[in-house]
Amino acid sequence: MSRNQDTHRNGLEGPAPEERQRPVGRRNSQGIRIDPEVEAEHEPRRTIISAYVADEPGTLARVSGLFHRRQFNIESLTVGPTQNDGYSRITLVVEEPDPGIDQVKKQLNKVLPVVHVRELDNEPVARELVILKVDGDEPDKVQAITEMYDGETLDAGPRTITVQITGDEGKIDDAIDAYAQFGIREIARTGQAALARGEEETARVDETHT
């Protein structure tokens, strides 16, 4: 009992907090070392992330649960089958600072059925579909707007007209604004689906995953 034989015990002592050495540097709240003169917090940015996944029960639940659990700010999520049986593509639009986008990718990669994850930069081909139902009081004007946005009328009755518009997010936002004058009854938007442009592969997939 080496320590216990000490009859002389002083308790914890030592210089008080204000008397101690202090470091020079500082980190920000994201744990990144910063120049104390410059407050460098990362600004959130919007980006598209594409995940190529094996179709297993619960994969989508795992992915969406991951976003909820880790408090990632998700704008839209679309999912659908690919040309390869048993594999789907999930397209996510997220708005996060760079470290958050990095984490999104890394955490997605940890979900076992996820085969490949990448951020689609370099202007990917991205499209969204919206179905809108407006009041049918002014069918001619509605038709004119629909033509302007290369849309299609899906259903027209005495009281309502339902149209579809496809396009990038900005075009869809503009179209919705234009239809607002007629009185929008309901909107269903799909969220974005996207692929990398040109020859570039959206997902790195080897022959075991096709």
Add this chain to the structure above:
Amino acid sequence: MSDVPQQTPQETDAADAGPEDIETGADAVVRALENARVEHLFGVQGGAIMPVYDALYHSEMNHITMAHEQGAAHAADAYGIVSGEPGICMATSGPGATNLVTGIADANMDSDPVVALTGQVPTEFVGNDAFQETDTIGVTGPITKANVFANDSETVGETVGSAFALAKRGRQGPTLVDLPKDVTKGVAEDDPGTPELPETYNPPETAEPEAVSEAAETIASADKPVILAGGGVIKAEASEELREFATEHEIPVITTMPGIGAFPEDHELSLEMAGMHGTGYANMAITMTDCMLAIGTRFDDRLTGGLETFAPDAEVVHVDIDPAEISKNVEADHPLIGDAKAVLKQLATAMPRSPAADEWREQCQQWKDEYPMDYAAPEDEPVKPQYVVEAFDDATADDAIVTTGVGQHQMWACQYWTYKEPRTWVSSHGLGAMGYGVPATIGAKIAAPEKDVVCFDGDGSFLMTCQELSVAVREDLDVTIVVLNNAAIGMVRQWQDAFFGERHMASQYPWIPEFDTLAEAFGARGFRIDTYEEVEEVVEEALAYDGPSVVDAHIDPGENVYPMVPSGGDNGQFALSEEQL
């Protein structure tokens, strides 16, 4: 153990004839575990898991029936920590599975290798709110590394094997297989073979050589280097490599709480643990360092305190097998993704020279002298908990295993015990699950029957799972459980003292059982400590007793844990007393 018959000549013949034929999914599950060389299982019987238990009837594996499924999960977790092999826990559907949840979440937070096997209602009833049905896959999704609903009798064995491999390989963690009763009862004939990882899972091994060279140069050029060793060092069996690297280059070593034991605490380069209740010297060094080699740590907030003030001068070299840990909390200047053992070897080879850090080591020594771990122990006051911890440390072997519950006692057990070997510190770190102590003690002793196992528990923590004492008695485990009894949820009371105007809302026990008597009722030996004079004799007798013993140590109820960094605070500003908070 009543369900495992004693070995008779007839049984030996059966063993000689080779394993039983596989006829059902349950047989395949059991064979998969046998193929994985599983020796012990912790669980509780129940309706939906009965086919699997029935298939265990002739197995040589040792099933330990726990009092509660939470106990099974914690015991499996501790078994995994001590043995390095995944611990297996089993439960039935519904309440059985949900009772495992705390233990699974605990294993997940600490990356402990655990395989949970849960019964499930027959697939035709799934989704109908059948008797004892719970969406176990849904419930455990966020707290497992992987979980699978088994839907095929023929492949269920391979599924279990794969869960075992996944729990062990890469970043370790808990996995779960949900086993519907019709699947385990259904026809299966093939031997599932040895555990195999899914094709898609390829954990990294060695780090990029170029990144290793750059990191080595950074470490060699540092003036104030430290190594921060996390639980990943122990999980990767890299303690030996860590010791060699640190002593070769004379770099002081700090550990995280799960990293305790990765480096001997009596070594002159050891600064012990940093963080909320870390040593003053470790917290000074971690704050002032200019280069941190962090290995196998996820930079938990109890370690870092506020990120703004965490090692703000340091270039960080971060070694981790999980890429998602890189720059999750603390930005890594040099990420080295790979197995800690392999990367430490790479680093050792790549080091161009040792850092010139004589002055820094002197500084660290000065902090050790300035802030020694100590406590006042006037003889006229009740026994100090730290004294009891030291007394047990002195009376046990160097490789004795310490298990704990969660609370003040846990902190005293890590501050005042000198850990020298990996896999000797078994505790609930990330989840901080009170009640971990007693079942973990069972799992630890089953994993290392030849070692001394001492559990430090709190009265609050002990009361949460003391029913598992019945298992320790039934299994005749030679363990010592020391309840550092201050008749309170002490850590909460400490925070109420410090931050809630001493309003002790729901933290004090106005009445508490006599734990020595309670132990006797369970069939264990009970001891009691009230004064310093009794300590030595009780320690000796409790350790000498060949079976489970419980020491009810009535400690100073006013004693609090220091040093302390308030939550989100600055590690370098640790308080030595309440006045400094």
